[in-house]
Amino acid sequence: MNTMTILIADDDPVIRKLFEKRLEKEGYNVTVAADGTEAAGLLDTMPFDVVITDLVMPGEIGGIELLNIAKEKNIEIEVIVITAHSSVDTAVDAMKKGAVDYLEKPVNFDELFLRLEKISEVKALMKSAGDLREAMDVTESSAAQTIQDLEIINSHLLMQLEKLEEILSNSHQDEYSRIEQALQFLESR
Amino acid sequence: MLKISTEEIKLITKYIYEISGIHLDESKKYLLETRLNALAEEQGCFSYQDFCKKAKADATKVIERKIVDAISTNETLFFRDTGPFELLRHKIFPELIDARSSKSPHLKTSLKVWSAASSTGQELYSVAIVLQELLGDLSKYTIKLSGTDISDAAVAQASSGKYNKFEIERGLARDKLTKYFTMNGQTWKVNDQLRSMVNFRKLNLMLPFTGLGKFDIVLCRNVAIYFTLEDRKKLFNKIADVLEPDGYLIIGSTESLTGICPRFIPKRHLRSIFYQLQ
Secondary structure: OOEEEEEEEEEHHHHHHHHHHHHHHHEEEEEEEEEEHHHHHHHHOOOOOOEEEEEOOOOOOOOOHHHHHHHOOOOOOOEEEEEEEHHHHHHHHHHOOOOEEEEEEOOOHHHHHHHHHHHHHHHHHHHHHHHHHHHHHHHHHHHHHHHHHHHHHHHHHHHHHHHOOOOOOOOOOHHHHHHHHHHHHHHHO | OOOHHHHHHHHHHHHHHHHOOOOOHHHHHHHHHHHHHHHHHHHHOOHHHHHHHHHHHOOOOHHHHHHHHHHHHOOOOOOOOHHHHHHHHHHHHHHHHHHHHHHOOOOEEEEEEEEEEOOHHHHHHHHHHHHHHHOOOOHHEEEEEEEOOOOOHHHHHHHHHHHHHHHHHHOOOOOHHHEEEEEEOHHHHOOOHHOEEEEEEOOOOOOOOOOOOOOOEEOOOOOHHOHHHHHHHHHHHHHHEEEEEEEEEEEEEOOOOOOOOOOEEEEEEOOOEEEEEE
């Protein structure tokens, strides 16, 4: 079972430390960022499976902007937004924009772990489906080449048979000439 | 999970053949169980025999339509198997446009494409994208891209132009995605310009092709594989009837028309095959 890589963006250092400790203890690979800009930069340096971001952060890049940036870089990244109780509307808005989930502060880690497990399961299924498709594509591709070759050869042979039939049933010529012509035709292929 | 018996398989597959032409047999037991289980239970049936009876007795044909929807759902992606799209982009469309525009240089060049068994629409939208990228300014052309399918649900989704991220992510490069689709949460919707090039409706390929007109290009990929040999012969002969004399037919990359329709000649271009009338 592959461990997921998680990026945490939160301007509160205590929260960052807490997330880092709890998630690493649970077995995830965690990277933290102090704001949206740092997080966006990190998204460029390595692949992440999940981004957990505070909705409200100082600087140009807030939670929603980070969500958009993450999705832009990799459509498969799952983003969980953390919101204060009063900002649930913004969180729902974030989900409309592609966030997979939202959690209210203070974060219940049991809940978070359950959500992450679900995300992990789905990713595993997707990978499995992807692998199957890949295998199918390879088989199909190889079969396609063979079938296409045969199709062309068949068509060609059919045309030659028709031509041969035409030659042999040509009533304007005697049988000997027809056979001669037919043999010539066969020799020329 | 309702189990299906050998007798019930015979019953159900005969019924499915009657309503759709799709040919299934005992080897498709797994498919039948997984696809129809939910539907049978939803209808409150305790056996597939009951289910079949109930479907036949339903004058509104609602259950029949749902069965068709369930059985005919197939794997389809945007630009599935790049071959045909390369073929369209580099050989067929250029050739066709040349031929059509030189025949009547003062009129708008007309292009009519039919995706028989268009399923949830990805194939036809992919064709639309190829055309858009190739031609740029479409005002000099009259483009009609038609998609038909036996499944109402598939036609409905194709018409809506909406896809979830699983349906969209494979086959569509990021740049094409953002150029032709708009995201709304977890759903992507085809933009109006692309949407206006296509139309979808229901059609059972076993029945006469009334009101379709003639086409320059017909795509009939990976659907004939579900029909009997006799039905395939009928199908491709009907398709030959609605194809322009210099039109093109593209079938699935692992399909063959040998012994099925001698009216078509296979031709090769790079790694792909297409067919034209003799």
